[in-house]
Amino acid sequence: MGMSISGGHNTAMSEINITPFVDVMLVLLIIFMVTAPMLSKGVEIDLPKAKAQPMEVDESKLLMVIDAERRVYLGETEIPHARLEEALVNNVRLQREGELYLKADRNIPYGFVVQVMAIIKRAGIPKLGMVTDPIDEQWPPQPVETAAL
DSSP, X not given: OOOOOSXXXXXXXXXXXXXXXXXXXXXXXXXHHHHHHHHOOSOOOXXXXXXXXXXXXXXXXXXXXXXXXXXXXXXXXXXXXXXXXXXXXXXXXXXXXXXXXXXXXXXXXXXXXXXXXHHHHHTTOOEEEEOOOOOOSSOSOOOOOOOOO
């Protein structure tokens, strides 16, 4: 039984019409392109577990330190906060390795540390490690007693 190409009404179509499929795929592509930048807001970090084994210390890794006075050091060099992103972008070693370790004083406000982490992310550093001291045996910390007013 053969197919005729003449305009007869009894002929079956031998190909699948993919035009609706392509239209749906293009609409989905546009939706994903518009929503993808909205999904990546925030600073990504990998938080350590409470009972994790300590990492091996590698002295060759680049370390950023924030001291109690909010001074930021990249290695041994103090970097003014206003020039921090520029210093990170222009650091050849950091751009090549793509890895930075952050050590912040315990008394620094959380918001300041998050601002520094956001600057690190904007500078294009894909890996950020957080340096901490080993956890105390007394966890969670006991509440501080306050005097009644």
